[in-house]
Amino acid sequence: MYIRAVDAVRATGLVKRFGTTTAVDGVALSIEFGSVRGLLGPNGAGKTTLLRMLFGLIRPDDGTVELLGRTFDHLGGDALDGVGGFVEEPSFYPYLSGASNLRLMAKLDGWHAGSGEIDDAMGRVGLAERGEDRVSGYSTGMRQRLGLAAALLRRPRLLLLDEPTSGLDPAGTRAVATLVRELAADGVAVLLSSHQIGELEKVCDSYTVLRHGRVVWDGTVDELEAQAPQSAYALSTSDDARALELAARIPAIRIQPAARGGLAVAARQDAMDELVAAFGDAHVLIRRLELVVSPLESMFFALTGEHDAAALDALEPQQLADTILAGA
Amino acid sequence: MTTVARTAPGTSSEPGISQGVRNAYETELYKLMSQLTTRILFLVCAIGPLAFAAILKVQSGTPSDALFGVWVHSSGFAISLVILGFAGSWGFPIVAGVLAGDLFSSEDRHGTWKTILTRSCTREDVFAGKLLAVGTLAVALMVILATMSLVAGIALVGPHALVNLSGVLTSPGRMLALTIVSWLLCILPLLAYTSLAILFSVATRNGILGVLGPLLVALVTQLLDLIGKGVIVHELLIGSAFDGWHGLFTSHPFFGQVLVGSLVSLIWIAACLAASWRIMRRRDFLTGVSGRGPSWTAPIKVVAISIVVVALLALGCGVGPTGVTAYRVAYAMGREFNNVTLLQQQLIGRRVPANARLDIEPNCNRRASKAVGPGDWNCTVYVYLPETNAVPYQLTSVEYDVSVQYNGCYKAQSPPAFLGGPTMLAAGGRNVTNPLFIVYGCFNIL
Numbered sequence: 001m002y003i004r005a006v007d008a009v010r011a012t013g014l015v016k017r018f019g020t021t022t023a024v025d026g027v028a029l030s031i032e033f034g035s036v037r038g039l040l041g042p043n044g045a046g047k048t049t050l051l052r053m054l055f056g057l058i059r060p061d062d063g064t065v066e067l068l069g070r071t072f073d074h075l076g077g078d079a080l081d082g083v084g085g086f087v088e089e090p091s092f093y094p095y096l097s098g099a100s101n102l103r104l105m106a107k108l109d110g111w112h113a114g115s116g117e118i119d120d121a122m123g124r125v126g127l128a129e130r131g132e133d134r135v136s137g138y139s140t141g142m143r144q145r146l147g148l149a150a151a152l153l154r155r156p157r158l159l160l161l162d163e164p165t166s167g168l169d170p171a172g173t174r175a176v177a178t179l180v181r182e183l184a185a186d187g188v189a190v191l192l193s194s195h196q197i198g199e200l201e202k203v204c205d206s207y208t209v210l211r212h213g214r215v216v217w218d219g220t221v222d223e224l225e226a227q228a229p230q231s232a233y234a235l236s237t238s239d240d241a242r243a244l245e246l247a248a249r250i251p252a253i254r255i256q257p258a259a260r261g262g263l264a265v266a267a268r269q270d271a272m273d274e275l276v277a278a279f280g281d282a283h284v285l286i287r288r289l290e291l292v293v294s295p296l297e298s299m300f301f302a303l304t305g306e307h308d309a310a311a312l313d314a315l316e317p318q319q320l321a322d323t324i325l326a327g328a
Numbered sequence: 329m330t331t332v333a334r335t336a337p338g339t340s341s342e343p344g345i346s347q348g349v350r351n352a353y354e355t356e357l358y359k360l361m362s363q364l365t366t367r368i369l370f371l372v373c374a375i376g377p378l379a380f381a382a383i384l385k386v387q388s389g390t391p392s393d394a395l396f397g398v399w400v401h402s403s404g405f406a407i408s409l410v411i412l413g414f415a416g417s418w419g420f421p422i423v424a425g426v427l428a429g430d431l432f433s434s435e436d437r438h439g440t441w442k443t444i445l446t447r448s449c450t451r452e453d454v455f456a457g458k459l460l461a462v463g464t465l466a467v468a469l470m471v472i473l474a475t476m477s478l479v480a481g482i483a484l485v486g487p488h489a490l491v492n493l494s495g496v497l498t499s500p501g502r503m504l505a506l507t508i509v510s511w512l513l514c515i516l517p518l519l520a521y522t523s524l525a526i527l528f529s530v531a532t533r534n535g536i537l538g539v540l541g542p543l544l545v546a547l548v549t550q551l552l553d554l555i556g557k558g559v560i561v562h563e564l565l566i567g568s569a570f571d572g573w574h575g576l577f578t579s580h581p582f583f584g585q586v587l588v589g590s591l592v593s594l595i596w597i598a599a600c601l602a603a604s605w606r607i608m609r610r611r612d613f614l615t616g617v618s619g620r621g622p623s624w625t626a627p628i629k630v631v632a633i634s635i636v637v638v639a640l641l642a643l644g645c646g647v648g649p650t651g652v653t654a655y656r657v658a659y660a661m662g663r664e665f666n667n668v669t670l671l672q673q674q675l676i677g678r679r680v681p682a683n684a685r686l687d688i689e690p691n692c693n694r695r696a697s698k699a700v701g702p703g704d705w706n707c708t709v710y711v712y713l714p715e716t717n718a719v720p721y722q723l724t725s726v727e728y729d730v731s732v733q734y735n736g737c738y739k740a741q742s743p744p745a746f747l748g749g750p751t752m753l754a755a756g757g758r759n760v761t762n763p764l765f766i767v768y769g770c771f772n773i774l
Binding site: 059092094107 | 347348351352354355358359362363364438439440441442443444445446447448449612613614
């Protein structure tokens with residue numbers, strides 16, 4: 001049981017400049033224990049630089065970082081006790097086995113990891129059979145799994161993960177999502193940086209969106225859904241013509257026949273709920289209702305793309321889907 | 329259930345070294361010992377001296393250009409000392425480069441800085457752990473090389489007395505002690521080369537430059553030894569610190585070069601490590617294996633700076649007092665000729681009274697426009713032989729071609745017509761090394 005009065009991460013006013021470029025510009029970030037925060041932003045937004053500053057790999061030009069209640073001196077050390085994770089793809093010594101790499105990591109943490117501990121960590125990420133193989137023979141996905149194992153080995157209270165599902169197959173991706181939720185349920189705070197918005201939606205409780213090194217949005221899932229522009233859906237019903245008539249009666253719904261059959265719908269969540277209820281009342285059966293563009297995706301696009309939220313709300317369903325998916 | 333022993337970071341049961349440093353040290357030691365290059369180094373240091381001694385055993389030739397080289401068939405200690413000479417010139421720079429030249433840059437190459445620096449150890453811990461680990465292995469390799477060279481020499485040739493650098497036959501016990509001390513005196517210069525390799529590795533982030541750097545410095549040192557007559561710049565080079573032991577092998581030992589060499593080594597160690605730590609401490613760790621490749625900007629800067637430094641050193645080689653003068657060469661040659669002549673007389677069975685001295689007048693001249701400095705010299709040793717029945721003295725002379733190094737050590741060789749060939753028949757019919765044919769010596773240049 002962790003003391004909840006202290007945030008796992010509390011960063012304020014972080015600034016990092018490289019020459020004339022300001023990679024991170026006054027970023028503030030906090031993560032509560034037991035929560036999963038998604039870190040989003042287009043390429044070059046400053047996500048990796050921010051993570052590197054949290055890990056102490058680079059020095060901020062300004063601002064402070066507090067991890068697990070400890071002020072961070074930006075030179076590693078015990079400020080990172082209880083902090084696990086990795087930045088960019090995890091890297092290990094290729095001439096050593098996966099298990100040996102983990103043993104060395106544990107040694108650097110100040111303890112001796114027995115074979116049981118190593119096997120347990122390897123088993124949790126699906127590498128139980130390959131622990132004694134040299135890392136030079138590992139695929140990208142296996143190195144990713146080993147990175148997770150190295151993070152878990154520390155029994156972290158704070159997990160900072162940069163693209164943890166990169167290189168993983170769909171089953172591996174699902175396993176990581178499950179693992180993250182399990183850790184959060186145990187009280188671990190998780191910061192998850194990813195380009196895969198769909199994956200973040202499955203696990204995150206809150207989001208921070210970066211653009212040009214600045215935080216352009218920060219809030220919970222509920223806040224995001226309330227503020228997000230309309231989402232896009234693919235809809236197929238037992239009577240599409242009748243469905244069009246019913247949808248036309250709801251002002252917040254935009255609907256049109258889709259190019260590949262069925263219907264394309266653009267709406268916010270509450271309007272969509274109203275439409276589904278109307279279908280029920282009219283005995284129109286829903287055969288397929290697929291979220292093509294999620295609230296997070298449309299919000300992300302509005303915050304980081306060329307169209308703002310109002311412009312996205314004005315788009316027809318097919319245009320909305322095409323615009324956002326083309327920009328993804 | 330596996331039991332796990334956790335220790336709080338930053339604490340230690342031993343005073344002086346923090347737990348973090350010890351953790352990093354053990355980690356680095358494990359990593360280094362897991363690498364093929366380290367294992368090859370250990371193999372070479374363990375087997376190399378045996379192979380060298382075995383090859384010498386089955387052939388009649390000698391590495392006569394090296395100090396004590398002509399005596400490798402006569403005394404096992406000569407084998408160890410010849411190996412020490414080679415090690416000082418080339419072996420130790422190679423060991424330092426291979427061990428330490430990639431110590432830091434390999435973390436860049438593998439993208440593992442972010443892996444180790446995001447554990448519970450500080451940059452100080454990692455830096456100190458790496459230094460201690462590489463220092464441990466460097467000294468271990470030196471000890472193995474020294475031990476095996478002595479073992480090989482004693483086993484294959486024998487622990488026989490050896491002619492020292494003043495031409496005096498020295499007992500096996502004293503030779504053993506001096507040889508061990510000589511090897512130990514090379515620890516500091518070896519660590520200086522190791523520190524230099526670390527600096528190359530940290531500054532360039534390039535393993536190739538890190539590994540080759542010390543070797544190139546050794547090469548430059550050898551080239552600089554050929555030019556200039558001043559001692560100041562020469563004595564400031566790491567390579568010169570390996571020459572200190574020569575003074576122990578003369579009949580009147582001199583320790584100035586040992587002290588200066590040790591001090592210079594300590595300065596190199598401190599300067600290289602301070603510069604390395606400054607770079608390491610201020611560094612931002614930006615790229616991983618997926619990031620940009622290693623930058624060539626830093627290596628190019630280092631190469632450019634190195635060229636300027638070498639040029640300045642070359643210009644400075646003439647600065648300061650002259651180490652090699654005609655007087656010093658002649659004095660050393662005259663004294664040594666006296667000793668080896670008496671030794672030769674003993675070897676052929678003649679009685680030589682204690683404290684016997686020949687009446688000798690050496691005259692040495694440098695074979696170049698400058699009358700001082702290292703290079704090729706010619707020495708004529710005039711010997712006044714007492715005649716019992718005629719004029720008081722009969723004058724004879726012996727010509728020697730003397731190759732003098734900057735450090736005051738020389739090899740003098742006489743044409744066989746004067747003093748016979750490399751070997752001669754001793755009393756009892758044994759074929760032994762002719763002590764007058766090739767003469768090694770050293771004088772104090774400070």
